[in-house]
Amino acid sequence: AQKVTQAQTEISVVEKEDVTLDCVYETRDTTYYLFWYKQPPSGELVFLIRRNSFDEQNEISGRYSWNFQKSTSSFNFTITASQVVDSAVYFCALSEAGTYKYIFGTGTRLKVLA
Amino acid sequence: NAGVTQTPKFRILKIGQSMTLQCTQDMNHNYMYWYRQDPGMGLKLIYYSVGAGITDKGEVPNGYNVSRSTTEDFPLRLELAAPSQTSVYFCASSWDRAKNIQYFGAGTRLSVL
Numbered sequence: 001a002q003k004v005t006q007a008q009t010e011i012s013v014v015e016k017e018d019v020t021l022d023c024v025y026e027t028r029d030t031t032y033y034l035f036w037y038k039q040p041p042s043g044e045l046v047f048l049i050r051r052n053s054f055d056e057q058n059e060i061s062g063r064y065s066w067n068f069q070k071s072t073s074s075f076n077f078t079i080t081a082s083q084v085v086d087s088a089v090y091f092c093a094l095s096e097a098g099t100y101k102y103i104f105g106t107g108t109r110l111k112v113l114a
Numbered sequence: 115n116a117g118v119t120q121t122p123k124f125r126i127l128k129i130g131q132s133m134t135l136q137c138t139q140d141m142n143h144n145y146m147y148w149y150r151q152d153p154g155m156g157l158k159l160i161y162y163s164v165g166a167g168i169t170d171k172g173e174v175p176n177g178y179n180v181s182r183s184t185t186e187d188f189p190l191r192l193e194l195a196a197p198s199q200t201s202v203y204f205c206a207s208s209w210d211r212a213k214n215i216q217y218f219g220a221g222t223r224l225s226v227l
Contacts (some may be wrong), residue, residue, distance in 0.1 A: 004156070033214060045204065045218040055117075091156060100145055100214050101172065104156030 002027050004094050006105035013082050013111050021077045021108045023092030029053075031097035032076045034068065039089040039107070048090075050076065082112045116140050120205050120219035127195040127226045135222050137205030139224040145208045146188040147216065148180065151200040155170075157204060163188055195226040 003026040013019045025034065036048040049059060051068050059066045062082045079086050089109045093102040121136045124222060131150050141145065149172075157197040159172030165184040177199055179191040188207075203222050206216040 009154075035215070037218075042220075043202070043223075044220045045206075047215055047217065050215055093156075095214050100208065101147075101159055101162065102157070102216065104158075106156045107152065 002094055002096060002103045004092055004103050004105035005071050006090075006092055006108050008108045009106070010109040010111070012111040012113060015084060016081050018078060018080050019112075021074045021084050021090050021092075021110065023077065023078075023105060025075065025092070025094045027096055028113070029096040035093040035102070036066065036075075036077050037091045037093065037096070039091065041088070045091070048077075049107050064068065068099060079110075082110075084111045084112050086110060087112045118205055118207055118217055118219035119130065120203075120222050122222060124223045125218065125225070127192075127194060127224065129197065129226060131195050132191070132193050134190075135189045135194065135203055135205075135224075137190065137219060139188075139207040139217075141204075141207060141209070141217065142185060143207035143209050143217075144185070144209070145214075145216075147206040147208075148178070148184065148188070148190045149204045149206065150199075151204060152176065152201050160190065162201075162220050169204075192224075197226050200224060200226045 006026045023101045032053045034051045038046045067076045089107045092105045093107040143144045147162045148160040151157050161168045162173045163182040202221050205219045208216045
């Protein structure tokens with residue numbers, strides 16, 4: 001069965017600290033996609049990244065980076081030098097090829113304190 | 115480009131009332147979805163559609179109905195509102211199965227009292 005676990009319910013950091021949000025997934029498929037979304041206090045969900053199961057390259061986008069490891073079924077998200085604007089709930093999601101339905105984790109609330 | 119538009123943004127219903135949550139997308143996406151988000155939980159899929167005239171149930175369809183008469187619109191109907199349907203509802207759309215990046219509306223916050 002498919003499952004996404006975000007064990008960290010809430011994380012608080014001080015501005016400029018680095019922070020890693022964990023995401024562990026379960027799937028029996030060999031072809032699948034992983035996503036991260038950001039939900040700021042305004043409520044909308046903003047797409048951050050998609051990664052397919054055949055691409056284990058790490059991704060860096062500015063202060064954001066993602067570490068995909070199939071061996072541990074993890075797709076972790078790191079924010080370097082966090083800023084107050086990074087305060088949001090972050091969701092990890094899994095989609096198996098051919099289903100186009102997402103399975104969401106329960107989200108991690110990140111609070112960045114000034 | 116408006117993307118995915120949901121109306122209304124907020125609504126309070128009495129138990130037993132009915133209402134329709136509207137969702138429109140202008141990206142010509144084939145796939146559309148309705149989710150509900152309860153506090154401290156992830157999003158749960160209510161219904162989805164793979165194209166005009168085709169809909170299917172998600173994880174939590176009870177108490178809801180949908181229709182998809184056009185590519186652009188995917189309304190969600192609550193027939194007899196219950197307190198358990200108090201939630202934030204999100205509509206999303208995606209281009210195709212291969213990419214499957216879902217784009218979300220701003221959400222509708224519904225309270226049933």
